[in-house]
Amino acid sequence: MINQTITDKDGVKRYLITLNVNGDARTVLVKGNAILANVLRDELNLTGTKKGCELGDCGSCTVLLEGKPVDSCMVLAIEADGLEITTIEGVAVNSKLDAIQEAMINFAAVQCGYCTPGMVLSAKALLTRNPHPTEPEVREAISGNLCRCTGYVHIVEAVLAASEGRLSPGEHEYLREEGVSI
Amino acid sequence: MYMPDFEYHAPKTLADACVLLDELGERAIVLGGGSDILHKLKNGHLTPEHVVSLKHMTHLTEIRHEEGRGIVIGALVTPHGVYTSKILQERYLSLPMASHEMGNPQVRNRGTVGGNICNASPLADLPPLLIALNASVKVVQYAGERIVPLEDFICGPGKTLIKRDEILTEVIIPDQPATGSTYIKFGLRKAGALAVVGVAVAVTVKDNVLADVRIVMGAVAPVPMRAKDAEALLRGQTITDVLLEQAADSAAAECKPITDLRGSAEYRRELIRVLTRRALRKAIDEGHV
Ligand SMILES: Cc1cc2nc3c(=O)[nH]c(=O)nc-3n(C[C@H](O)[C@H](O)[C@H](O)COP(=O)(O)OP(=O)(O)OC[C@H]3O[C@@H](n4cnc5c(N)ncnc54)[C@H](O)[C@@H]3O)c2cc1C
Ligand code: FES
Ligand code: FES
Numbered sequence: 001m002i003n004q005t006i007t008d009k010d011g012v013k014r015y016l017i018t019l020n021v022n023g024d025a026r027t028v029l030v031k032g033n034a035i036l037a038n039v040l041r042d043e044l045n046l047t048g049t050k051k052g053c054e055l056g057d058c059g060s061c062t063v064l065l066e067g068k069p070v071d072s073c074m075v076l077a078i079e080a081d082g083l084e085i086t087t088i089e090g091v092a093v094n095s096k097l098d099a100i101q102e103a104m105i106n107f108a109a110v111q112c113g114y115c116t117p118g119m120v121l122s123a124k125a126l127l128t129r130n131p132h133p134t135e136p137e138v139r140e141a142i143s144g145n146l147c148r149c150t151g152y153v154h155i156v157e158a159v160l161a162a163s164e165g166r167l168s169p170g171e172h173e174y175l176r177e178e179g180v181s182i
Numbered sequence: 183m184y185m186p187d188f189e190y191h192a193p194k195t196l197a198d199a200c201v202l203l204d205e206l207g208e209r210a211i212v213l214g215g216g217s218d219i220l221h222k223l224k225n226g227h228l229t230p231e232h233v234v235s236l237k238h239m240t241h242l243t244e245i246r247h248e249e250g251r252g253i254v255i256g257a258l259v260t261p262h263g264v265y266t267s268k269i270l271q272e273r274y275l276s277l278p279m280a281s282h283e284m285g286n287p288q289v290r291n292r293g294t295v296g297g298n299i300c301n302a303s304p305l306a307d308l309p310p311l312l313i314a315l316n317a318s319v320k321v322v323q324y325a326g327e328r329i330v331p332l333e334d335f336i337c338g339p340g341k342t343l344i345k346r347d348e349i350l351t352e353v354i355i356p357d358q359p360a361t362g363s364t365y366i367k368f369g370l371r372k373a374g375a376l377a378v379v380g381v382a383v384a385v386t387v388k389d390n391v392l393a394d395v396r397i398v399m400g401a402v403a404p405v406p407m408r409a410k411d412a413e414a415l416l417r418g419q420t421i422t423d424v425l426l427e428q429a430a431d432s433a434a435a436e437c438k439p440i441t442d443l444r445g446s447a448e449y450r451r452e453l454i455r456v457l458t459r460r461a462l463r464k465a466i467d468e469g470h471v
Contacts, residue, residue: 013189015190032187032188032189032233033186033187033188035183054183055221055224056217056220056289057374059286068262069288069291070292071288071289073220074216074220074289075220075292076190076213076216076220078192079237081192122288140287143287143372143373143374144285144287144289144373
């Protein structure tokens with residue numbers, strides 16, 4: 001609940017809000033028009049959340065709001081007051097990477113890496129709600145996350161592998177890619 | 183991206199929100215999920231002094247059936263909520279399916295049914311099907327409330343009959359004789375693509391005769407448009423492939439598409455012909471459960 005507001009000399013109001021980010025209650029003073037992605041990055045220094053289009057198209061700013069993926073460039077920070085937010089910084093626990101992150105590395109599902117935080121969060125939300133998804137379900141879950149580098153194949157394989165507890169590709173998978181018949 | 187300054191309000195109750203909107207009048211806008219509004223704030227099309235958020239109105243996030251009224255969908259139900267609604271899956275599977283075609287998962291978690299309607303984009307996915315299902319909307323203001331058929335409510339691109347001090351609270355789908363309905367969207371990609379064209383159909387089939395039919399075309403007119411000539415041609419007739427093709431030709435002749443970056447007018451007209459035929463066939467064959 002917004003418990004305090006401050007009005008500056010130009011008459012612009014600022015609101016004291018609490019964002020529950022990665023398990024910590026973070027209190028910030030924001031203007032009504034502050035965008036969640038900017039507050040996370042600029043006020044809370046959580047720069048793992050990326051910004052691409054700022055229009056809800058690319059998904060690089062994806063965070064989990066109450067466990068569901070949303071584009072943080074399309075949410076007013078003040079709308080998230082009192083809500084639970086997970087950013088990419090909150091996915092690893094005690095410096096131990098999540099299975100999805102391990103698999104993304106091992107499957108070479110990261111190239112420039114710009115889409116990766118959003119991709120991981122969309123995948124995380126999927127596996128939390130559906131631990132054993134099919135390939136179409138994985139593709140659907142990451143359909144709001146654009147990747148301009150990988151062509152998605154390795155990302156999809158990594159998420160499926162993580163869901164099966166198989167965190168690196170078997171040798172035959174590399175051979176298959178190189179066109180060696182097995 | 184630049185955003186104008188505004189004062190933010192999150193009233194606790196609908197009554198408080200109505201009082202606030204009554205006071206603020208033209209200076210305020212209502213905020214649903216913000217997926218359309220944030221676009222307009224960022225590109226400068228909207229410069230409100232006050233933004234009134236509906237986020238505390240959690241009773242508007244429900245979908246239920248009310249005896250004598252039909253299915254009542256709260257204005258704040260998200261497309262994801264429509265998709266996962268048991269009651270809609272059981273009665274009108276077409277609606278969960280249509281909502282699943284909207285945007286991408288992030289947008290479906292954040293947008294709202296009320297916003298999709300009030301934004302009144304000619305390409306919006308839910309209004310055509312809701313109009314085919316004869317839906318009405320309930321709008322509430324300080325001085326009272328009214329119920330308006332959705333078909334009349336949306337009256338131009340970005341224009342509805344809602345007044346600045348009104349809040350859309352419910353979408354009501356009356357219990358009806360329709361035996362089947364469907365919405366077919368044609369987008370340029372599977373995800374994150376707005377409709378080039380969309381066609382919604384609701385049919386009432388009795389003994390292979392089309393007792394009633396409603397066809398609503400999206401993205402080919404300033405508002406979701408009924409294909410009234412096609413409907414007249416079909417009503418009371420025995421279903422044959424030839425008949426459905428004639429109706430599809432008629433719908434294509436009636437629509438008023440424009441050329442824009444998503445497709446030419448000619449292409450859209452052809453899409454209407456093909457999708458109308460397919461939608462009629464699907465609604466007839468698959469039916470409501
Ligand atoms: C990337 C992206 C993809 C999209 N793809 C699609 C798509 O495929 N199909 C589609 O149909 N739409 C699409 N949209 C548009 C948008 O997500 C939907 O129209 C959504 O349902 C809007 O709901 P909202 O609550 O976010 O609206 P808001 O932005 O909150 O509001 C939109 C308008 O409605 C008014 N309003 C909202 N709720 C109420 C209420 N209860 N009472 C009175 N006025 C109200 C607001 O004042 C505003 O004028 C997309 C948007 C984005 C960003
Ligand atoms: S930056 Fe938010 S969706 Fe692209
Ligand atoms: S790795 Fe570069 S955008 Fe996905």
